[in-house]
Amino acid sequence: MAVHVGLHDDNFYTRRCVELARMAIGCTSPNPMVGYVIVKDGKIVGEGFNPKAGQPHAEVFALRDARDLAENATAYVSLERKGVVGIIDPNPIVASKGVDRLRAAGIVVTAGVEEALCKKLNEAYTHQMLTGKTLLALRYSISLNGQVSDHLGEGAIDSGGYYSKLPQEYDAVILSSTYLHDKPSLPTSQEPSAKQPLRIAIARSSNATLEVPGLTTGSEVESKASLVGVETVISDQITVNAILDYCTRPGLCSVLLDYTGNTDDLEELVKESFEQNMLQKIAVEILPLWCGRDDRNARFPLNTEEVSKMKSLQPKIYNQSTILEGHL
Amino acid sequence: MAVHVGLHDDNFYTRRCVELARMAIGCTSPNPMVGYVIVKDGKIVGEGFNPKAGQPHAEVFALRDARDLAENATAYVSLERKGVVGIIDPNPIVASKGVDRLRAAGIVVTAGVEEALCKKLNEAYTHQMLTGKTLLALRYSISLNGQVSDHLGEGAIDSGGYYSKLPQEYDAVILSSTYLHDKPSLPTSQEPSAKQPLRIAIARSSNATLEVPGLTTGSEVESKASLVGVETVISDQITVNAILDYCTRPGLCSVLLDYTGNTDDLEELVKESFEQNMLQKIAVEILPLWCGRDDRNARFPLNTEEVSKMKSLQPKIYNQSTILEGHL
Numbered sequence: 011m012a013v014h015v016g017l018h019d020d021n022f023y024t025r026r027c028v029e030l031a032r033m034a035i036g037c038t039s040p041n042p043m044v045g046y047v048i049v050k051d052g053k054i055v056g057e058g059f060n061p062k063a064g065q066p067h068a069e070v071f072a073l074r075d076a077r078d079l080a081e082n083a084t085a086y087v088s089l090e091r092k093g094v095v096g097i098i099d100p101n102p103i104v105a106s107k108g109v110d111r112l113r114a115a116g117i118v119v120t121a122g123v124e125e126a127l128c129k130k131l132n133e134a135y136t137h138q139m140l141t142g143k144t145l146l147a148l149r150y151s152i153s154l155n156g157q158v159s160d161h162l163g164e165g166a167i168d169s170g171g172y173y174s175k176l177p178q179e180y181d182a183v184i185l186s187s188t189y190l191h192d193k194p195s196l197p198t199s200q201e202p203s204a205k206q207p208l209r210i211a212i213a214r215s216s217n218a219t220l221e222v223p224g225l226t227t228g229s230e231v232e233s234k235a236s237l238v239g240v241e242t243v244i245s246d247q248i249t250v251n252a253i254l255d256y257c258t259r260p261g262l263c264s265v266l267l268d269y270t271g272n273t274d275d276l277e278e279l280v281k282e283s284f285e286q287n288m289l290q291k292i293a294v295e296i297l298p299l300w301c302g303r304d305d306r307n308a309r310f311p312l313n314t315e316e317v318s319k320m321k322s323l324q325p326k327i328y329n330q331s332t333i334l335e336g337h338l
Numbered sequence: 339m340a341v342h343v344g345l346h347d348d349n350f351y352t353r354r355c356v357e358l359a360r361m362a363i364g365c366t367s368p369n370p371m372v373g374y375v376i377v378k379d380g381k382i383v384g385e386g387f388n389p390k391a392g393q394p395h396a397e398v399f400a401l402r403d404a405r406d407l408a409e410n411a412t413a414y415v416s417l418e419r420k421g422v423v424g425i426i427d428p429n430p431i432v433a434s435k436g437v438d439r440l441r442a443a444g445i446v447v448t449a450g451v452e453e454a455l456c457k458k459l460n461e462a463y464t465h466q467m468l469t470g471k472t473l474l475a476l477r478y479s480i481s482l483n484g485q486v487s488d489h490l491g492e493g494a495i496d497s498g499g500y501y502s503k504l505p506q507e508y509d510a511v512i513l514s515s516t517y518l519h520d521k522p523s524l525p526t527s528q529e530p531s532a533k534q535p536l537r538i539a540i541a542r543s544s545n546a547t548l549e550v551p552g553l554t555t556g557s558e559v560e561s562k563a564s565l566v567g568v569e570t571v572i573s574d575q576i577t578v579n580a581i582l583d584y585c586t587r588p589g590l591c592s593v594l595l596d597y598t599g600n601t602d603d604l605e606e607l608v609k610e611s612f613e614q615n616m617l618q619k620i621a622v623e624i625l626p627l628w629c630g631r632d633d634r635n636a637r638f639p640l641n642t643e644e645v646s647k648m649k650s651l652q653p654k655i656y657n658q659s660t661i662l663e664g665h666l
Contacts, residue, residue, distance in 0.1 A: 154662065332653050
């Protein structure tokens with residue numbers, strides 16, 4: 011019987027690792043997403059990924075899957091473990107040690123295959139390991155005539171829509187308290203078995219009411235809040251720095267600032283994150299709309315002469331909206 | 339010898355007609371672009387397109403190309419001529435008469451193949467035939483934070499760039515006079531053998547100087563202008579209506595309002611064209627930039643409560659910019 015030898019190369023198998031890794035999107039934090047593929051005679055004989063923190067690693071699942079076919083096979087992994095390596099783990103406890111150990115044992119190791127793709131897969135994890143900081147991203151929608159808008163594109167909040175998928179990629183979401191007031195429920199990912207991010211609701215003015223679903227408003231809000239799992243933090247200064255500091259405590263790798271609702275709540279946070287270079291990522295939805303001017307200053311708060319160029323801008327189309335994601 | 343029968347269908351050949359027709363983009367106005375394909379035994383044996391007004395039609399070139407292979411072959415055409423027809427010609431002199439004549443002669447005619455594509459090919463021509471009016475489009479660039487900007491994306495003005503290709507699709511372009519003042523030359527398409535559109539420069543304020551390259555400024559501007567082929571039109575009221583009226587005289591099917599330079603010159607025209615529903619099309623460039631606020635009100639002038647939804651929005655990527663074209 012002839013052995014079928016695939017025409018695929020290291021890049022192909024590494025890309026497959028990334029695909030597998032992403033099956034656990036939103037579930038592995040603070041650990042990275044990792045995918046593992048075992049290849050023998052050009053055929054994939056085993057696959058696995060990190061399902062969530064505390065469970066066995068990707069390679070365990072892949073080896074179980076491959077059974078005795080794993081012998082003398084080649085292993086591919088999106089983050090430093092053993093075999094062909096996408097990127098070196100930026101975690102100083104791990105960095106290059108896996109690769110070094112394999113090399114010392116006389117095993118040929120190829121590192122840096124599909125490096126950019128593997129880095130993007132775990133960008134929050136990589137950012138935190140390299141800088142010690144939580145990754146901060148900003149999301150907003152604008153109309154074609156440049157008005158910041160509370161509209162979302164058709165189907166955006168439904169399962170598969172970009173606004174349903176986005177919260178899965180972040181450990182926490184910062185919201186205006188009016189968002190909660192205006193909507194029947196908290197913004198929730200509709201993806202199957204989605205892990206919902208921590209919601210951080212900002213109420214800036216002194217008479218702001220924090221109408222969290224399931225909570226009655228009023229002076230007793232704080233005591234009642236704790237009963238339904240809401241932590242109330244009262245602060246003289248609501249700053250991005252303070253919020254990110256708070257986030258490091260529960261070990262959150264990534265935070266999304268969702269610029270919608272009452273912009274008074276969020277405007278200062280946007281300014282601060284720009285001025286202090288705290289923002290790593292932007293996701294803009296360009297709506298297929300021309301919006302009329304309204305009373306509030308629905309333009310982006312940015313009092314700077316500077317022009318910043320976005321890097322690695324990735325446009326995606328959802329229905330009639332265009333979603334642009336990029337790095338600063 | 340076996341005859342090779344292609345697997346292609348009517349749609350395939352009609353799409354090829356549209357491809358051929360577009361080879362004469364910017365050259366056929368006020369006539370439509372037309373492509374013609376002759377197919378025999380599943381093979382294309384002849385191709386042709388309308389090169390420009392006054393020259394033979396597409397079918398003449400296609401028949402020449404096919405020579406004696408044209409006998410008993412099937413013909414495909416993007417606009418009503420004979421054979422498989424993309425769309426019925428909206429010109430009342432032609433409308434359905436070609437199709438009717440063929441049917442009367444016992445020839446089977448299929449009309450409406452790839453209708454949307456064929457309509458889009460000659461949208462200015464179609465618009466003028468159906469409404470008697472010149473098609474009006476608006477172009478502008480905005481930054482990711484919603485600022486209207488005079489920036490153009492990298493490579494946009496080079497051959498193949500979107501800003502070089504765009505003028506080819508319009509018979510005339512409306513510009514701010516400061517555009518001419520600031521730039522070393524008029525905006526010019528860099529495409530090979532491009533037909534340049536008529537440039538209509540707006541100078542609104544009483545002390546505006548119209549610095550056309552090759553012209554000296556000053557009081558003698560009008561007399562000197564005529565020497566270099568510039569027509570000076572002095573008007574109490576600069577309105578879109580007046581400009582489009584002027585354009586019907588030289589038989590221009592389509593006009594592009596290029597919103598750049600001194601917005602004082604163009605702001606009223608944009609408002610008017612929205613308020614009077616004169617605008618058919620918008621082309622927006624989303625720059626990969628965050629722009630600082632500047633002194634002029636770099637937001638889109640639109641004092642309306644209304645939200646208009648764009649139809650058939652087509653996003654294209656040029657380098658890092660996203661170009662969104664759509665209809666109102």
